[in-house]
Amino acid sequence: MQKRKKINLIITYVLAIFVLMIFVGPYLWMVATALKSQGEVMAWPPTIIPTEFHFQNFVDIWQNSVLPRAFFNSVIVATIATVINVFFASLAAFAFARLEFPWKNSLFLAVLATMMIPPGLMIVPLFSLIRNIPFTGPSGWLDSYAGLIIPTAITGFAIFLLKQYFMSIPKDLDDQAAIDGCSKFQIYWRIILPLSRPALALVAIFTFLGNWNEYLWHLTVARSADMYTIQIALARFQTEHNIEWTLIMAGATTAAVPMLIMYFALQPLFEKGLGGIGTGMKD
Amino acid sequence: MKKILFLPMILLLVLLFAACSGSDNEVNSGNDDQNNDQNNDQEQNNDEEQNNEQSADVPDRDFAAEGLPEYNQAIGDLEETTLEVWMAADYIDEAPVQDAIAEFMEVYPNINVETAGHTWGDMQDQVRLAVNGGAPPDLAHFHAFSMGNQGLAEPVDDLWEEWGAEEEFLPGAVDNVTWEGTKYGVPIDINxxxxxxxxxxxxxxxxxxxxxxxxxxxxxxxxxxxxxxxxxxxxxxxxxxxxxxxxxxxxxxxxxxxxxxxxxxxxxxxxxxxxxxxxxxxxxxxxxxxxxxxxxxxxxxxxxxxxxxxxxxxxxxxxxxxxxxxxxxxxxxxxxxxxxxxxxxxxGGGSMFVPKDSENREASFELMKWIISDKYAIRMADEMGRHPVKAHMYENELYADPLLEPFIETLxxxxxxxxxxxxxxxxxxxxxxxxxxxxxxxxxxxxxxxxxxxxxxxxxxxx
Amino acid sequence: MISKHKSAVYMDGKSLLEEKIKKKNRRKDYLGTYLFLTPALLLLFTFSFVPIIYVVYLSFHRVRLPDDPIFIGIGNYAQLMGDSVFWRSMGNTLIYTLGSMSLGLFAGLCVAVLLNRAFKGKRFFKVFYFLPSVTSDVVSAMIFLWIFDHNLGILNYLLPKVGLVEPPAWLLDPFWAMFILIFVGSWRGAAYNIPIFLAGLEGVPKSYYEAAEIDGANGWHKFWRITIPSIMPISVYCMVMSIIASFQVVAIVDVLTDGGPDNSTLVALKYVWQQSFQFNYVGYGATMSLFIFPFLLVMTWLNLKLSKRSG
The missing domain is CATH 3.40.190.10 (Periplasmic binding protein-like II)
Incomplete structure (x- = not known):
């Protein structure tokens, strides 16, 4: 028995490392490119490890005229959008998962439908819409944080994901709470939310990620360099006759770091999900 | 426990305020602009006497000798305006273009220029969207002939005529701004x-x-x-x-x-x-x-x-x-x-144009003249490798390079x-x-x- | 708080909540419910359906920005029916979607199951497995460009060294080009699905497994009887999202193949994009996107129905 466990463990590690190679391998190329000179990117035979480490690339991108500000803007935009989305989408998801009300199915299908219209085609009408938001200045929400954040803050995917997750929580729990005199909001707040930490963490990460990697919408809203976000700043390394490969890759490497840190930081939340109920119930 | 409930509520309120204040800022900044305008109008009124002396002062510089366009009184007399300028990122980020704009603003303090750099490949879509949405910039950068053909650029034939500099340009460069006989902009570089x-x-x-x-x-x-x-x-x-x-x-x-x-x-x-x-x-x-x-x-x-x-x-x-x-x-x-x-x-190369419905056609055209003035065109060639659109610039020693011979010959x-x-x-x-x-x-x-x-x-x- | 009510959890109170609700005034109750929904749906629907209504309006018009739209009735729809390139692009999209969805789901689930085992350093692996979905699709595609490019890529440099003398020009071959797109798409898709599956797996109450063990179930049984049904709702989510995301693929295609060779990797949205923005047929583009829309809706609906039955 002991031996079998050991073999199992070895197999687990071998598989884990194999998967790691597939998922991380290409990124090593990205990091390597970020450290090469532009000439070496093009070099033949291709080099895997840079012959000379150009850490200067990482300095250069920060000296770029728009990147630092764009980085900051992205953090602001993604953070606020994430908070809005996690809170409001979970409220709506709770209603869809637990409450009965007229038009429930149609409304939910409508939520799903919002994810299906290709975002690119909404640009033309959305531009007019945000330019004509009532009670705003002559250019509406153009070139403002409100314009960058609000129209895309709530996502259908968040409502959908949370609803699906809430549905997997045993209903007995909220029944009991209802007997104890909890209001619906209390059930949502005290029972469903604490049990859904992994899903909430997921929504937070994906919302943040979605905003972090958003290009088209931000490009449409941002008119001045002060409102640029990270992907716009990165796209600017592609010019008519040339791509600054090293700078794009240095920028992309840098841009990936906050995401990984966030993902790493949210890890404990994943382990405190529904799985906890089992042990709770056992004793 | 109940107190915890207030937390998201407060957060929510803060957020709404943050979001609203974003838009409020817009309103305010709009108002500010107007206020500024008014203030400046007043200032201008107050300064009028001084201004008369000043405006006699400004043209005192020998612009031509510096390789710059002559002082244009019509532009100097314009009200406070802000020009929104969109150019390809690898132009607008560079010192020669930035310096040209800065000096232009120095000479015409009534004109404020705000710049934004776009990716070349996105420019056409961005201009189309902005023109269609009724919020065009005042100067943009692409192939003016193509923008003219699509109805996205203002014709500027009258301004060219006023300028009278067409003969200085390489014919292939002027073609970049011409569509069916009408000029829609000013070329910036050629290759x-x-x-x-x-x-x-x-x-x-x-x-x-x-x-x-x-x-x-x-x-x-x-x-x-x-x-x-x-x-x-x-x-x-x-x-x-x-x-x-x-x-x-x-x-x-x-x-x-x-x-x-x-x-x-x-x-x-x-x-x-x-x-x-x-x-x-x-x-x-x-x-x-x-x-x-x-x-x-x-x-x-x-x-x-x-x-x-x-x-x-x-x-x-x-x-x-x-x-x-x-x-x-x-x-x-x-x-x-x-x-x-x-x-x-x-x-190849590109040109600057005035997007359709921009209200600052004249000021924008004047800025174009500055950007490609001899003083800055030679710097663009030297520092950015963007080659001038005026024929006489090729007499510069920069073009004595034998590698560039076929380039100059085909120009x-x-x-x-x-x-x-x-x-x-x-x-x-x-x-x-x-x-x-x-x-x-x-x-x-x-x-x-x-x-x-x-x-x-x-x-x-x-x- | 949970343990306080633990004795009640096993009560056979199937729908005590519902009964309680019945006692209350229904109308007042709905009002409360809509309070949950309103903020999210108001924002979501304003910024989705107002544009969609406009897209519907555009689809009946000839639109050449910046000119005003001209009403042409069902002209765009008629054109669409006879547009063989569009239908070809839909076919390509379908192939891509099926490929990247199934591969992405399968790989994602496998890795999630692997990660659900107890071993040291799990957190480290988890974080790095997430990498492919962190970077934007454009940059990911650029990375693979430098791997698969037939002149400059590293793959065709290494293959001859291990004996494969004439490797194919990957992205110029219709089969390999589509294969590579699917590979890159599912590579990103799997990384996206892993944490979701994992959250689902973590969510399966341990008591279920323990109860099954008492009944003498083996590992395989436990997986099929407990794990799969328990993660079903979340798997439906992954499936639907994969379909939607795959259907909207553009960036990867743009960077890697540009729709070639000979339109064999031209995906629907790239064609829509080309027609609406590059050629400025905004009305026709709107019509095409409206055609993709019900297609996705039906696929999603089918998915939900199927999952309900199997659940």
Whole structure:
């Protein structure tokens, strides 16, 4: 028995490392490119490890005229959008998962439908819409944080994901709470939310990620360099006759770091999900 | 426990405020602008007496001697205005352009310029969206002829006439802003394509750069050394690049008669050039197949710079690129005119224009004059490798470089790639060209492209 | 708080909550419910359906920006029916979607199951497995461009060294080009699905497994009888999202193949994009996107129905 466990463990590690190679391998190329000179990117035979480490690339991108500000803007935009989305989408998801009300199915299908219209085609009408938001200045929400954040803050995917997750929580729990005199909001707040930490963490990460990697919408809203976000700043390394490969890759490497840190930081939340109920119930 | 409930509520309120204050700021800033305007108006009123002295002061500088446009009283008399300027990021971020704008604002303190850099490939969509949404910038940067054709640019013929400087410009550069006789902007820079070859490889085989299409095929085959992994020539699936050959060979893919445009993709000369060019890769196999992507600019330089190929066709922009990225082979680079019976080539580069419905046409045009003034044009050439659009600038010592000789020679005969103004026809043509590399029959591919282009042109003239 | 009510959890109170609700005034109750929904749906629907209504309006017009739209009735729809390139692009999209969805789901689930085992350093692996979905699709595609490019890529440099003398020009071959797109798409998709599956797996109450063990179930049984049904709702989510995301693929195609060779990787949205923005046929583009829309809706609906039955 002991031996079998050991073999199992070895197999687990071998598989884990194999998967790691597939998922991380290409990124090593990205990091390597970020450290090469532009000439070496093009070099033949291709080099895997840079012959000379150009850490200067990482300095250069920060000296770029728009990147630092764009980085900051992205953090602001993604953070606020994430908070809005996690809170409001979970409220709506709770209603869809637990409450009965007229038009429930149609409304939910409508939520799903919002994810299906290709975002690119909404640009033309959305531009007019945000330019004509009532009670705003002559250019509406153009070139403002409100314009960058609000129209895309709530996502259908968040409502959908949370609803699906809430549905997997045993209903007995909220029944009991209802007997104890909890209001619906209390059930949502005290029972469903604490049990859904992994899903909430997921929504937070994906919302943040979605905003972090958003290009088209931000490009449409941002008119001045002060409102640029990270992907716009990165796209600017592609010019008519040339791509600054090293700078794009240095920028992309840098841009990936906050995401990984966030993902790493949210890890404990994943382990405190529904799985906890089992042990709770056992004793 | 209940207190916890307040937490999200507070958070929510804060957020709503944050969101609202974002928009409030907009309102406020709008008001501020208005207030500023008013204040400034008042200031202007107060300053009027002083101003009279001042405005006599300003033209005291000898602008012409500094290589700058003359002081334009009409612009100096304008009310406080803010110009929103959109240019390609690799122009607007550079010192010469920034300095030109700064000095312009110094001379015309009533004009404030706000700049934003866009990716070249996004510019057209961005301008179209902004014009359509009723919020155009005041100056943008692309091919003005194409923007004019699409109704996205303001005509500026009157301002050119007032300026009276047209004769200083290279004809190919003016073409970049002209559509059916109307000018829609001011060119900012120009480039053309020519033949770059590896002198060492050519000497090794005792060859000189080809001057005709037949020679091109022969030389490419002879200089190649496939066992050594060396190609004779690197073709690119770019119709802009191909157009240099068309001009040089006198093949016309697009013609105009009384405002009626028609394409001649199946013209014998056109097919001949395509065949010679693509055969290098498909038939003689002394050139690599071009990559699948729309962007074709990396391959030729990389293959040439790594000495995996003996020759490419490119523009002056790649000379500096080779110098930077492949310094160890740069002294082997030689340049020559495009092989072909004529001297011409394709004209590249871009222009500035006033997007449709902008209210600051005059001020914007004045700024364009400043950006390409002699003082800053030479800096753009020197610091950015963007070559001037005025003929006399080429007398500068910068252009004594022998590598640039074919470039300067072709400048006089360079023609714009006008097919770009008809995106659908252009796409059909490009697809046909690409498909030939992927094994399609030349005649069939271009006949099909011709049909598609005819349909598209008929559709656009019906509107 | 949970343990306080643990004795009640096993009560056979199937729908005590519902009964309680019944006692209350229904109308007042709905009002409360809509309070949960309103903020999210108001924002979501304003910024989705107002544009969609406009897209519907555009689909009946010839629109050449910046000119005003001209009403042409069902002209765009008629054109669409006879547009063989569009249908080809839909076919390509379908192939891509099926490929990248199934591969992405399968790989994602496998890795999640692997990660659900107890071993040291799990957190490290988890974080790095997430990498492919962190970077934007454009940059990911650029990375693979430098692997698969037939002239400059590392793959065709290495293959001859291990004996494969004439490797294919990957992205110029219709089969391989589509294969590579699917590979890149599912590579990103799997990385996206892993944490979701994992959250689902972590969510399966341990008591279920323990109860099954008492009944003498083996590992395989436990997986099929407990794990799969328990993660079903979340798997439906992954499936639907994969379909939607795959259907909207553009960036990867743009960077890697540009729709070639000979339109064999031209995906629907790229074609829509080309027509609406490059050629400025905004009305026709709107019509095409409206055609993709019900297609996705039906696929999603089918998915939900199927999952309900199997659940």
């Amino acid at each position: 053309t394509t020519f033949y770059l070859y590896n002198t060492e490889m050519f000497e090794e085989k005792n060859l000189s750069p080809p001057t005709t299409l037949e020679e091109f095929t022969e030389v490419s085959i002879e200089v190649a050394d496939l066992d050594q992994g060396r190609y004779g020539f690197v073709p690119a699936a770019s119709t802009w690049g191909l157009h240099g050959w068309m001009v040089s060979e006198g093949a016309e893919i697009l013609t105009e008669e009384d405002g009626e445009w028609s394409t001649n993709f199946t013209d014998e000369k056109v097919l001949d050039v395509v065949k010679t060019y693509t055969d290098i890769a498909t038939e003689h196999k002394v050139g690599p197949l071009p990559p699948a992507q729309a962007r074709q600019s990396d391959h030729p330089v990389a293959m040439f710079g790594n000495e995996r190929a003996a020759a490419i066709i490119s523009g002056p922009f790649d000379i500096s690129r080779i110098e930077n990225e492949f310094p160890e082979m740069f002294d082997k680079v030689g340049t020559a005119l495009l092989p072909g019976s004529g001297k011409g080539s394709v004209a 006089q005969h360079a023609e714009q790639y006008y097919l770009e103004a008809f995106p659908e026809a252009n796409s059909a043509y490009s697809d046909a060209f690409r498909n030939v590399f992927d094994g399609a029959d030349i005649e069939e591919a271009f006949t099909e492209a011709q049909e598609k282009a005819e349909e598209a042109l008929a559709r656009s003239s019906n509107e």
